[in-house]
């Protein structure tokens with residue numbers, strides 16, 4: 001199914017998510033120009049200068065956000081600073097306590113404009129529908145939290161997911177047994193995308209959705225890796241028919257699902273509840289389809305790269321593979337059904353858990369964006385005024401590469417987040433990582449995401465002898481999907497593992 005994708009050579013200078021960020025910045029600046037008065041904001045952080053007026057920073061940020069922010073912070077002696085982006089002040093914070101204070105002041109420093117922009121511009125939703133979705137968000141979010149974080153409900157979702165992963169892994173096993181040398185070589189990224197992606201779609205949206213619309217995953221990848229630029233800049237459809245077509249195929253597949261929700265008994269209870277509610281509030285079918293598309297983005301675009309990168313790290317260390325296998329064997333993994341894996345992952349796999357956090361720490365490239373709705377300050381910086389119309393940002397890399405919080409930040413240390421009592425470094429992920437945003441939009445999938453990764457990784461190392469094929473491949477610095485897609489691919493050699 002994904003074969004056509006493997007030959008894709010995406011050589012554009014700009015990547016999808018970079019364009020999102022650039023466009024958000026430019027878009028937001030439209031109204032900033034009229035409202036923002038630069039002279040009344042002197043009681044605040046210093047500016048870090050830039051090279052090209054107005055769009056200089058937007059370009060730098062979009063091309064290599066990580067290096068840019070790290071250098072700018074250093075240049076400003078590790079204090080908060082601001083940069084001028086398309087005429088608008090972006091206040092950049094790097095401290096965890098600041099991040100907490102920003103997320104607490106949600107009325108004044110809000111995500112609303114950012115979200116609304118995504119719905120209208122990226123997903124093509126009308127302004128009234130986008131407003132309605134904002135209104136139903138609070139209730140919908142509590143449904144998310146219950147199904148994705150509540151123990152019992154989450155176990156239901158996760159056991160379905162593990163069952164699907166198991167099924168697709170059987171397919172890989174069959175391919176190995178049918179091959180001449182009882183050994184196959186697979187494209188690592190495509191394998192993660194296909195296995196984890198398909199299993200996730202089946203789990204939430206149901207088999208029927210995927211059977212009726214088998215191109216959903218491929219269309220999503222197309223939109224993310226090639227289609228963002230024209231969509232974001234509102235290039236007329238006649239000039240860029242393919243991106244719009246791919247986006248709209250997904251949205252109409254999901255709008256159809258919304259229409260037939262009662263008849264589809266393979267849709268998760270979670271989606272039944274979430275979308276029955278949103279439907280009851282008068283949101284249009286098309287907008288519901290768009291919301292389901294946003295959910296697809298949320299549930300895959302971070303998880304898939306994180307899993308792929310974790311595997312790349314794991315496969316480079318025989319010792320680590322052995323340790324993960326031992327942990328799983330000790331936890332009884334070999335003797336349980338896919339559904340029972342919810343009792344093992346992650347409670348009995350602290351090493352794998354540490355690997356998940358360490359991968360997020362090193363590669364997550366989130367930039368929290370908030371809009372300052374009215375002149376305000378944050379509790380940690382009472383003397384500073386954040387002017388109305390400014391943007392507040394917390395780039396995760398500035399926290400994740402802070403040497404005080406994470407000694408030797410450039411080194412991948414699989415046991416960094418493992419308890420000292422188990423021989424690890426004992427860092428506390430909950431307190432020192434910020435990959436999931438915060439406040440009222442704090443990622444509700446943060447625990448399921450871990451299980452997506454573990455379900456895949458555990459099966460991979462327990463079923464197969466797996467090795468990196470000796471070839472040029474990169475360990476991409478950041479986990480943005482579009483970036484990853486362009487990097488030299490790793491290939492994995494799979495054989496059936498001799499059971500022990």
Ligand code: HEM
Pocket residue numbers: 111137141144148295298299300302303306364366368369435436437438440441442443444445446448449452
């Ligand atoms: C590596 C895995 C993941 C990462 C790093 C991640 C990160 C994030 C971040 C940063 C946000 C909030 C943005 C903000 O507040 O500024 C977010 C929101 C969200 N995430 Fe995740 N996420 C991950 C996995 C998942 C998964 C697996 C799901 C679903 C099963 C999910 C569902 C959501 C949803 C629905 C929201 C929006 C909440 C709202 O309504 O505002 N995420 N995620």
Ligand SMILES: *[C@@H]1O[C@H](CO)[C@@H](O)[C@H](O)[C@H]1NC(C)=O
Pocket residue numbers: 073078079094095096402403404405
């Ligand atoms: C790094 O983390 C420490 C401990 O939380 C904090 O005091 C410091 O301000 C952080 N550095 C930066 C540049 O934010």
